[in-house]
Amino acid sequence: MCGMTGWVSFDRDLTQQRAQLDEMTQTMACRGPDAGGARLDRHAAIGHRRLAVIDLEGGTQPMVVPTDDGPVTITYTGEVYNHIELRAELTRRGHRFRTRSDTEVVLHGYLEWGEAVGERLNGMFAFAVWDSRVERLVMIRDRMGVKPLYYFSTDDGVIFGSEPKAILANPLADRAVDLAGLRELVSFAQTPGSAVWCGMNEVVPGGLVTVDRSGLRERRYWTLPTRPHTDDRKTTVATVRELLEDIVGRQLVSDVPRCTLLSGGLDSSAITALAAAKLGRPEEHGEPGEEVRSFAVDFAGREENFVADELRATADAPYALEVAAHVGSKHESIVLDHAVIADPAVRRAVICARDSPISLGDMDTSLYLLFQAVRVQSTVALSGEAADEVFGGYPWFHQPEVQAAETFPWMPVLVSGARAQVSDRFDAGITAALDLPTYMRDRYSDAVGEVERGEGESDHEMRMRVMCHLHLTRFVRMLLERKDRISMAVGLEVRVPFCDHRLVEYVYNTPWSLKTFDGREKSLLRAATADLLPESVLNRVKAPYPATADPAYTSALLQQSRELLTAGDPVVDLVDRRWLEDITRRDAATMPIAVRNGMERVLDLSAWLDIYRPELRL
Secondary structure (H helix, E strand, O other): OOEEEEEEOOOOOOOHHHHHHHHHHHHOOOEOEEEEEEEEOOEEEEEEEEEOOOOOOOOOOOOOEOOOOOEEEEEEEEEEOOHHHHHHHHOOOOOOOOOHHHHHHHHHHHHHHHHHHHOOOOOOEEEEEEEEEOOEEEEEEOOOOOOOOOOEEOOEEEEEEEHHHHHHHOOOOOEEEHHHHHHHHHOOOOOOOEOOOOEEOOOOEEEEEEEEEEEEEEOOOOOOOOOOOOOOOOOHHHHHHHHHHHHHHHHOOOOOOOEOOOOOOOHHHHHHHHHHHHHHHOOOOOOOOOOEEEHHHHHEHHHHOOOOOOOOOOOOOEEEEHHHHHHHHHHEEEEHHHHHHHOOOHHHHHHHHHOOOOOOOOHHHHHHHHHHHOOOOOEEEOOOHHHHHHOOOOHHHHHHHHHOOOOOOOHHHHHHHHHHHHHHOOHHHHHHOOHHHHHHHHHHHHHHHHOOOOOOHHHHHHHHHHHHHHHHHHHHHHHHHEEEEEEHOOOEEEEOOHHOOOHHHHHHHHOOHHHOOOOOOOHHHHHOHHHHHHHHHHOOOOOOOOOOHHHHHHHHHHHHHHHHHHHOOOOHOOHHHHHHHHHHHOOOHHOOOHHHHHHHHHHHHHHHHHHHHHHOOO
């Protein structure tokens, strides 16, 4: 995993812009702590920061292949899991390789197949190719959007980067956020292509962007396809298992230490069990197998502070320990206390990592601290992220009233009723200008319009297809961005096996009746891994990523919020002051998490305003 950036300008000589390119590249040193590189052409300045995972000595970037008509340069981030097969195919076609890296395979793949190379890749990736032969930049992103890629159009070209901060380091970029960007931040309904910052966009998942003297063009090389599913239950379960074994085997390939993130839920437990089975098999050359490492987050005082609620009926830690014992992983719990989770410096680190004024509060700070601890011992981690979106795991998938609602299915839980304070409480003027109800209706209509009905599909099956499509093209992308940005802030590569497009396409097209054949959520995943896991985990009700329930954490937030009010912090001019004052007078021991979330959002916004000093066009 790495960080990349670049600047294409057809009216400038960019060979004189090394200092500016270095400044852009340095913003992503955390994404690539092992090495940095730059290449300057007359009209293209390309930068890279490397986290060495495959071919530690030979994979330096930007990587260049000379041709008779001019050099072709790539800056690349991610992992291509079928690079060995592609290397063999390209070798048969006459290509010669000097490294073992997947980067070189992608570059030669471009030379062979041009812009169609993305269609041949299995993995999580984002890359940009500067083809000096035709003076064209080609940017391509993986199908599910696991790896980020942003761009900002200029009068004579484009600036791009793995993160907005790399683009914002160039003075040509507009360091401003308007109402449209703010709506994206607080709505929990990410619009494909939106990047929050004025004038900035993302390359959409499965997307391709080209830039040359004639302008910028976008197209999709992949969208979630609708296909008939003819397999019976037994075949479907067996196919899911076969796919998972292949996917996990491919994603365990690494030249650096790897591990799994184990919460004790079905998703991460399945990945850990599959990894343990794969690594535990003796190698062909007779050497003993390898013990998989696993890590989980836990909280000091969990036993006395844990309180079950509608989302979390049980704590994770006991289940994670049971799975570790069952599959034989070398497990470690990273125990965090309230003081470090509430540390303003940690909050600032998370906000800087995300380039956003909105986080998920302690769930983001604890994730950052977990990743930081894991990185000391491992460079690559496999995660269970996206299983709920693929297999239909969230509770609201199974609630008739949510199935029938004409809105994003997660909205009733995340932003309505008693949990309304998850979103920022802006002052009345900003709230009116945002007009979130209208915005949400429009975004929902756009999203539903993308769904293709299956042949002969019943109304209920179509409705459930819509729900799955919304999660796979909207909801999961927010979670993947969070995972990428927070993990890469500490130089940890997190791989997501459930985002393999082969698995996503297969399960997406499996009828809902098959996805829930045992009357529960994630029936296919449970059946496909039943022989690998303890009964307690197979029967456990889904629980989201844990949140601390320690009143001392809430007390620390109360004190920080009081300081905002008394210090005249600029954030107080944006939010409803009376609402914030009311919160600071509450009792930490009895404060609902939803109310605490609102306080966290204000502290996030304060940190973001201080770090980025954006122009707010509200």
